Amino acid sequence: MDPVTLIFDYLFTIQAFLLIFVIVVLKGSIKFVPQNRAWIIERFGKYQSTKEAGLNFILPFIDRVAADRSLKEQAVDVPSQSAITKDNISLIVDGVLYFRVLDPYKATYGVDDYIFAVTQLAQTTMRSELGKMELDKTFEERDLLNTNIVAAINSASDPWGIQVLRYEIKDIVPPNSVMEAMEAQMKAERVKRAQILESEGDRQAAINVAEGKKQAQVLAAEAEKAEQILRAEGEAKAIIAVADAQAEALRKVGEAANTEEGQKAIQLDLATKAIAAKEAIAKESSVVLLPDNGTDASSLVAQGMSIINTLNKKQG
Secondary structure, three states: OOHHHHHHHHHHHHHHHHHHHHHHHHHHHEEEEOOOEEEEEEEOOEEEEEEOOEEEEOOOOOEEEEEEEEOOOEEEEEEEEEEEOOOOOEEEEEEEEEEEEOOHHHHHHOOOOHHHHHHHHHHHHHHHHHOOOOHHHHHHOHHHHHHHHHHHHHHHHHHHOEEEEEEEEEEEEOOHHHHHHHHHHHHHHHHHHHHHHHHHHHHHHHHHHHHHHHHHHHHHHHHHHHHHHHHHHHHHHHHHHHHHHHHHHHHHHHHHHOOHHHHHHHHHHHHHHHHHHHHHHHHHOOOOOOOOOOOOHHHHHHHHHHHHHHHHHHHO
8 A cells, every 4th residue: 555545544544533532522521501500510529610500611531510409499398207395295297398509519518418408407497396386386376387497497507508498387287185185175165156156146136125125115205205295386376376366356346346336236245145144044043033124125235335334444
């Protein structure tokens, strides 16, 4: 074979090798970190840098990705465990822990397994917080209990670069004997509330009946009062009307008596009444004494006129 050809083949092989080497080097040096993730880079076994999302470069064969940490919020089940309350009641409690990695460096080098560590810390903190509360408070103040657990875990997990966002208790299961006692207490409480409501209803009904009777009596008295007032006003108006009518009649009689025809009419009326009176006397008695001129109509009229004149003079 021609030496020139051998040289060209050798050079071609070297170029191909160099090209493959360059491609491998570039592939090993270029790293694309996904969103919400962080890569811990070590150089010769020592921490070198933290690569965040996007395009990053490392030295191939020298640098390596030691850890891949997720920066997303994570939810971890806290296994069921036994805890004793302040009043010595044993409870079975479990929950859910929500946290995220704030510092990938601390999460990698500050603790061996941060998920296991934070879960264990949540369990121990939950037992400690439940030991400070009585049984009734554990059901009534779950929010306060969750808040206290989160605060205690955050203060302890700061060296690990972990932030606990929320802790939620899923179930609190007391012993069967406590459950039966609680059910009996709840039943007694319901019976008590029912009796109180019934007695309140009876009391309110009695109050309503008494109030109704009182209002009825008040309304009846007011109606009777109004009726008496109206009757009195009617009687007063009737008396005034009768008096006005009598006054009007007397006025008209007086006006008629001042005339000549009126005087004659009065004389005639008096004579008629005098005769009628004597007739009545004659009917009542068997003996009637009359003056000499007692049967004279003119004398009777004269007597009546004298009486009228006497009355007029007294009035004048």
